[in-house]
Amino acid sequence: MERIVIQGGRGLRGTVFVSGAKNAVLKLLVSALMTEELCTFRNVPRLADVTNMMHVLRGLGAQIEMTADRTVQVQAR
Template identity: 50%
Template sequence: MSAHYVIQGGRPLRGEVTVSGSKNAALYTLPAALLTSEPVTIRNVPRIADIREMAEICESVGSTVEIDGETVRMVTPAVTSVAPPIELVSKLRASFLLMG
């Protein structure tokens, strides 16, 4: 289903709009990438501290994470720990996503 907007008015609109990536979608996708040993590439990821902190948490449990601009690449051959360091998880509420 494609979303569209109908704008009525006296002045036609022209131009381009770049849609930024979603922080919440990215925060959920990084821990999900731990579930496969295949390389995962996530694009249009916002450049914010929460993403860098989640990447650090993923690295602490066995993933290799590379952040290049708005692209995140992850490879997790095996999860090597089920207990990320408290100093990492205490920085980010979304760290609960690694529970279970």
């Protein structure tokens, strides 16, 4: 993993949250239709494109649930 080192001044501390990749999760959600097993995806970004894809998959018969911690479960029929 790469890092940035800053010399001098005050040291940096803290936590940065990195959201999941929208383009990757859209493909993963569609791929969940190819199995009858429950698929779980974590760190899913809350974006309109993701919500729209979830509506499309529901229209195709999949059961989808997104929890408050941004975990999505997909169960195809």
